[in-house]
Amino acid sequence: MAKMTLEELRKLRSSQKSEMERRDVEGKEIHIIVGMGTCGIAAGAKMALDSFLDTIKSNNLTDVVVKQTGCMGLCYSEPTVEVKVPGMPDIIYGNVDAAVAKEIVEKHIMHKKMVENHIQDKPAGDIIK
Amino acid sequence: MAVKNYILVCGGTACESAKGDDIYKALLKEAEAHGVAEDVQIVKTGCFGFCEKGPIVKVLPEQAFYVEVVPEDAKEIIAETIVKGRIVERLQYQPEKGAKGDAFDIENIEFYQKQYRIVLRNCGLINPESIDEYVARDGYAALEKCLFEMTPEDIIEELKISGLRGRGGAGFPTWLKWNFSRQVESQQKYVVCNADEGDPGAYMDRSTLEGDPHSVLEAMIIAGICVGADYGAIYIRAEYPLAIERLETAMKQAREYGLLGNDILGSGFNFDIEVRLGAGAFVCGEETALLASIEGKRGMPIPKPPFPAVKGLFGQPTVINNVETFANVPVIITKGGKWFSQIGTEKSKGTKVFALTGKIKNSGLVEVPMGTTLREIVFDIGGGIRGGKKFKAVQTGGPSGGVITEEFLDTPIDFDNLISIGSMMGSGGMIVMDEDDCIIDVTKFYLEFCVEESCGKCAPCRIGTKKLYEYLDRFTKGQGKMEDLKKMRDIGNAMKKASLCGLGQTAANPVLSTLKYFPEEYRQHIEDGKCIAKKCKDLVRYEIVAEKCIGCTVCARKCPVNCIEGERKKPHIIDQDRCIKCGACYDGCKFDAITVS
Ligand SMILES: Cc1cc2nc3c(=O)[nH]c(=O)nc-3n(C[C@H](O)[C@H](O)[C@H](O)COP(=O)(O)O)c2cc1C
Ligand code: SF4
Ligand code: SF4
Ligand code: FES
Numbered sequence: 001m002a003k004m005t006l007e008e009l010r011k012l013r014s015s016q017k018s019e020m021e022r023r024d025v026e027g028k029e030i031h032i033i034v035g036m037g038t039c040g041i042a043a044g045a046k047m048a049l050d051s052f053l054d055t056i057k058s059n060n061l062t063d064v065v066v067k068q069t070g071c072m073g074l075c076y077s078e079p080t081v082e083v084k085v086p087g088m089p090d091i092i093y094g095n096v097d098a099a100v101a102k103e104i105v106e107k108h109i110m111h112k113k114m115v116e117n118h119i120q121d122k123p124a125g126d127i128i129k
Numbered sequence: 130m131a132v133k134n135y136i137l138v139c140g141g142t143a144c145e146s147a148k149g150d151d152i153y154k155a156l157l158k159e160a161e162a163h164g165v166a167e168d169v170q171i172v173k174t175g176c177f178g179f180c181e182k183g184p185i186v187k188v189l190p191e192q193a194f195y196v197e198v199v200p201e202d203a204k205e206i207i208a209e210t211i212v213k214g215r216i217v218e219r220l221q222y223q224p225e226k227g228a229k230g231d232a233f234d235i236e237n238i239e240f241y242q243k244q245y246r247i248v249l250r251n252c253g254l255i256n257p258e259s260i261d262e263y264v265a266r267d268g269y270a271a272l273e274k275c276l277f278e279m280t281p282e283d284i285i286e287e288l289k290i291s292g293l294r295g296r297g298g299a300g301f302p303t304w305l306k307w308n309f310s311r312q313v314e315s316q317q318k319y320v321v322c323n324a325d326e327g328d329p330g331a332y333m334d335r336s337t338l339e340g341d342p343h344s345v346l347e348a349m350i351i352a353g354i355c356v357g358a359d360y361g362a363i364y365i366r367a368e369y370p371l372a373i374e375r376l377e378t379a380m381k382q383a384r385e386y387g388l389l390g391n392d393i394l395g396s397g398f399n400f401d402i403e404v405r406l407g408a409g410a411f412v413c414g415e416e417t418a419l420l421a422s423i424e425g426k427r428g429m430p431i432p433k434p435p436f437p438a439v440k441g442l443f444g445q446p447t448v449i450n451n452v453e454t455f456a457n458v459p460v461i462i463t464k465g466g467k468w469f470s471q472i473g474t475e476k477s478k479g480t481k482v483f484a485l486t487g488k489i490k491n492s493g494l495v496e497v498p499m500g501t502t503l504r505e506i507v508f509d510i511g512g513g514i515r516g517g518k519k520f521k522a523v524q525t526g527g528p529s530g531g532v533i534t535e536e537f538l539d540t541p542i543d544f545d546n547l548i549s550i551g552s553m554m555g556s557g558g559m560i561v562m563d564e565d566d567c568i569i570d571v572t573k574f575y576l577e578f579c580v581e582e583s584c585g586k587c588a589p590c591r592i593g594t595k596k597l598y599e600y601l602d603r604f605t606k607g608q609g610k611m612e613d614l615k616k617m618r619d620i621g622n623a624m625k626k627a628s629l630c631g632l633g634q635t636a637a638n639p640v641l642s643t644l645k646y647f648p649e650e651y652r653q654h655i656e657d658g659k660c661i662a663k664k665c666k667d668l669v670r671y672e673i674v675a676e677k678c679i680g681c682t683v684c685a686r687k688c689p690v691n692c693i694e695g696e697r698k699k700p701h702i703i704d705q706d707r708c709i710k711c712g713a714c715y716d717g718c719k720f721d722a723i724t725v726s
C-alpha cells in the first residue's frame with residue numbers, strides 16, 4: 001500500500017471497523033485466536049497453534065481463521081485461546097496443549113460442543129469501547 | 130438438534146471442593162429427566178476467579194450468573210432456565226450497591242469491573258502484527274487529531290487536564306516533562322521510549338509491546354509533534370526478541386502507510402523511530418544511563434540536573450517516557466483529558482498495570498484504576514493465595530520498593546499512598562508471599578540483585594548494597610547480632626542520601642521496609658536462630674520422633690547423603706552434622722515421624 005493521506009486513513013478506518021463488526025455480528029467465519037505473548041509461547045502456544053492448523057487441514061475445514069494476539073492477562077492458564085463460532089458464545093480456553101487444540105477443533109468447531117475443564121473467564125468485561 | 134443453551138459449572142479447585150462435581154452430575158441428571166439433554170450442553174470450566182461466591186454456575190446465552198449453588202438447585206435451574214428460559218432470581222448474583230448499569234449483565238458485576246483496561250485496551254484483542262486491526266480500533270486517530278486539529282499547546286493542555294504521571298516508577302507529571310522539552314530552543318530534539326524493564330517480576334511493558342506495538346509508536350509520534358522532535362528511539366533489552374520483532378513489523382507497516390517517516394499523512398511533519406537494543410543491565414533503565422547507552426557509551430548514570438528533557442541524548446532536549454506512559458497517550462487525546470481524569474484517585478489518575486506473580490492463584494497482567502486496594506487485587510482478581518496458605522505480604526516496586534503487610538491491604542493504591550507506607554509503585558511488579566516465604570530470604574534476593582546490578586560508579590551504592598547483603602546473609606546462617614540492625618538502618622539511610630542515581634537511592638528500601646514491618650522475624654533469626662518459614666537451611670533441623678517412627682527405612686533410603694541410621698522396625702536417627710537439609714526424608718515419611726523446626 002502506498003503512503004496514505006488523511007482521507008485515505010479515515011476511509012481505511014471506517015472500512016476496517018465495519019469489517020470487524022460484520023465479523024462479530026454476522027460471524028460468517030470461525031475464529032481461533034491464540035495468545036502469542038512470550039508467556040503463551042513459553043507455555044507451548046506454538047504447539048497448540050500447529051495442532052490447530054494440522055487438525056483444520058486434516059478435516060478439510062475451510063471457514064476457520066487462525067489468528068494470533070498478545071497477552072490476554074490470564075498468564076496462569078497459558079496457552080490461552082479464544083474461539084468464536086457463529087451461534088455460540090465466544091469462549092476463552094486455557095491450558096490448551098496440542099491435544100486440547102485438536103479436541104477444540106473436533107468438538108467445539110465441528111460438533112458445536114464445548115470442551116470440558118478448559119473454559120476460562122475474561123479478565124475484564126469492560127475493555128474500553 | 131442443535132444445542133440451545135450452555136451451562137458452565139465451575140470446576141476450579143475452590144468450587145470443586147464445594148460440591149462442584151455434585152452440581153455437575155445433578156444438572157446432567159435433571160437435564161435427562163426433563164428431556165432437554167439434547168438442547169443443552171453442560172460443561173465444567175476452569176476457575177472463574179470469583180471463588181468467594183462459589184460454586185458458580187453460568188448459563189449462556191441467557192447470561193444467568195448463579196452463585197453459591199448447591200446440588201439441590203439443579204432441578205430448578207433446568208426446569209426454569211433451560212426449559213422455560215427464566216432466570217432463577219434466588220440464585221442470581223446480586224450486584225453490590227452502586228454497581229453500574231440497570232439491566233443485569235455479567236460484565237456489570239462489580240467483581241469483573243475491578244479491572245479496567247486502558248493501556249491493555251487492544252492486548253489480547255487484536256493481531257499485533259496487523260496495522261489494519263489497530264486502525265479499526267481507533268488507532269492513529271489521535272495522531273490525526275494532533276497533526277491537523279491541535280496545537281502543541283493543546284496537546285500539553287490535554288495531558289495536564291488528564292493528570293497523567295509517568296509509569297516508569299517516579300510518577301513525574303508527563304505534561305510537565307513534555308513542556309520542558311518543548312520550551313527549550315533547539316534544532317534537534319529527541320523522543321525516547323524506555324522499554325528496559327529491568328525489575329524482577331515485571332513484564333507489563335513487554336506484554337504491551339507484544340500485544341499492541343502501534344499504540345506506543347503512535348504516542349511517540351505525538352510526543353514528536355508536541356515538542357518538535359523528528360527522531361525517536363525505543364530502548365529495549367535484547368532479551369525481549371518477540372517484542373522487538375513485533376515493533377519492527379509495526380514500524381515497517383506504519384512507514385508503508387505513511388504514518389511514520391517523512392511528510393506524515395501529507396502534513397509536512399517528519400518523524401522516524403529506531404529500535405536500540407540494550408544488554409539487559411538494570412541500571413540502563415535509569416534515564417541518564419539509558420541515554421549514555423544509546424550514545425554508544427557505557428550505561429552509567431550522570432548527575433541530574435540538567436534533566437534529559439533539557440539536555441539529553443547527544444546533549445539535545447529529549448523526552449523520555451516509559452512504555453505504559455506512552456500507551457496511555459493516544460486514548461487521552463481521542464477521549465479527552467477530562468475523561469481520563471475521572472479515573473483514579475485525587476493525585477494519581479488513570480489505571481496501573483501490575484504483573485501479579487508469586488503465591489497467587491491467578492497470576493497474570495492486571496490493569497486496575499488507581500485507588501484499587503491491594504486486597505481487591507490479591508483476593509478478588511488474583512483469587513487469593515495458592516494452596517489455602519496464609520497471606521504474608523506483597524512486595525511491590527521491585528528492588529526499589531518494599532513489602533506491604535496485611536494491615537495495609539485496604540489502602541487504596543496510588544503513587545503517594547504506596548510511598549507513605551514505605552513501598553513504591555515502581556514499574557508494577559507485584560510479588561505475593563505466603564507463610565512459606567522468609568522475609569529475610571526475600572530481602573536478601575533483592576539485595577543480591579542490586580549488588581550485581583550496581584554500576585559501581587559511586588561508593589554508597591557499591592559498598593552499601595554489598596554490606597547490607599552480607600548482614601542478611603549472616604542472619605540466614607544464624608550468625609547475626611542485634612546491633613547489626615541499627616547499622617543496617619544507618620547504611621540504608623546513607624545510601625538514600627548519598628547515592629548518585631535511583632538504584633543506590635532506593636536499593637535499601639526492601640531492607641528498611643522489612644525491618645519496619647517484620648522486626649520479630651529479624652529477631653527470631655538473630656536471637657533464637659529460628660526461621661519460622663523454614664526457608665533458611667542453616668536454621669532448620671530435621672528430626673525423627675522416636676515414638677512415631679516405625680522403622681520403615683524409607684527416609685534412610687531417600688537421604689542423598691546417607692545420614693540416617695537405624696535398624697529395620699526400630700526408630701531411626703538423623704546425624705545432624707552430615708544432614709544437608711534437603712527435606713527428602715520429610716517428604717518421604719508416610720508416618721509424619723519427621724519434624725522440621
Ligand atoms: C535503577 C533504575 C532503573 C530504572 N529502570 C526503568 C525501567 O526499566 N523502565 C522505565 O520506564 N523506567 C525506569 N527507571 C526510571 C527512569 O529513569 C525514568 O524515570 C522513566 O523512564 C521516566 O519515564 P516516565 O516519566 O514515563 O515514568 C529506572 C530508574 C532507575 C533509577
Ligand atoms: S547509585 Fe549505584 S547504580 Fe547509581 S551511579 Fe551509584 S553506583 Fe551506579
Ligand atoms: S533432610 Fe535430607 S540430608 Fe537431612 S536427613 Fe533428611 S534426607 Fe538426609
Ligand atoms: S502473555 Fe499470555 S496471558 Fe500473559
Ligand code: FES
Binds near residue numbers: 178179
Ligand atoms: S474455583 Fe470456582 S470461581 Fe474459583
